[in-house]
Amino acid sequence: MKLFAALFCSLGLVAFAHAEGxxxxxxxxxxxxxxxxxxxxxxxxxxxxxxxxxxVDNPKLAGQHPEYLAKQLKEFxxxxxxxxxxxxxxxxxxxxxxxxxxxxxxxxxxKNGYASNAELVRLGERIYRGGIADRNVxxxxxxxxxxxxxxxxxxxxxxxQHAAYTTTxxxxxxxxxxxxxxTMTMVAAxxxxxxxxxxxxxMAGLR
Numbered sequence: 001m002k003l004f005a006a007l008f009c010s011l012g013l014v015a016f017a018h019a020e021g022x023x024x025x026x027x028x029x030x031x032x033x034x035x036x037x038x039x040x041x042x043x044x045x046x047x048x049x050x051x052x053x054x055x056v057d058n059p060k061l062a063g064q065h066p067e068y069l070a071k072q073l074k075e076f077x078x079x080x081x082x083x084x085x086x087x088x089x090x091x092x093x094x095x096x097x098x099x100x101x102x103x104x105x106x107x108x109x110x111k112n113g114y115a116s117n118a119e120l121v122r123l124g125e126r127i128y129r130g131g132i133a134d135r136n137v138x139x140x141x142x143x144x145x146x147x148x149x150x151x152x153x154x155x156x157x158x159x160x161q162h163a164a165y166t167t168t169x170x171x172x173x174x175x176x177x178x179x180x181x182x183t184m185t186m187v188a189a190x191x192x193x194x195x196x197x198x199x200x201x202x203m204a205g206l207r
Contacts (some may be wrong), residue, residue, distance in 0.1 A: 050062055053162070072180075073098040082179070113161060113163075117201050128199055163197070173185045
């Protein structure tokens with residue numbers, strides 16, 4: 001009986017340690033409801049109640065991959081991604097707040113956007129799908145997927161994003177203003193203003 005009890009206790013400790021290890025490996029839990037409340041306090045004025053910003057200079061965040069959103073929030077706070085407005089907004093957020101907000105936003109339905117210039121769209125499609133061969137600019141679709149959905153945890157969703165916002169970000173990468181992604185800096189450095197505008201307009205209309 002004592003042997004059985006000892007074995008049971010030993011197995012229980014092993015199971016507990018395994019469960020603890022799994023919980024630790026999975027990282028902090030997220031609370032989308034808490035994220036919604038914090039979003040309403042901090043983010044709603046610029047990004048709209050459902051994350052589908054109607055201000056073309058402010059990105060749509062609804063439906064974005066949570067890992068990407070959390071990474072950007074952390075980098076705004078750390079100064080790795082420089083933006084005076086966002087630095088002020090995230091100053092009071094801790095890592096859990098960021099994870100919660102990102103989780104809630106990822107659950108919101110992204111609204112479609114629209115391309116506005118037929119000539120630009122044709123050029124943008126060629127670049128997005130085929131790159132610019134003579135300058136070694138890769139196809140955007142290779143990382144962000146043919147429909148602009150991106151790849152979770154690696155590459156952001158771009159479909160439907162405001163063209164004005166995307167244009168600003170690509171120019172910021174090209175000009176060394178935005179420095180938190182070396183790959184995008186190298187890609188954008190080889191693109192001119194028209195090519196950037198074309199890709200941005202094309203992505204705005206992706207579904």
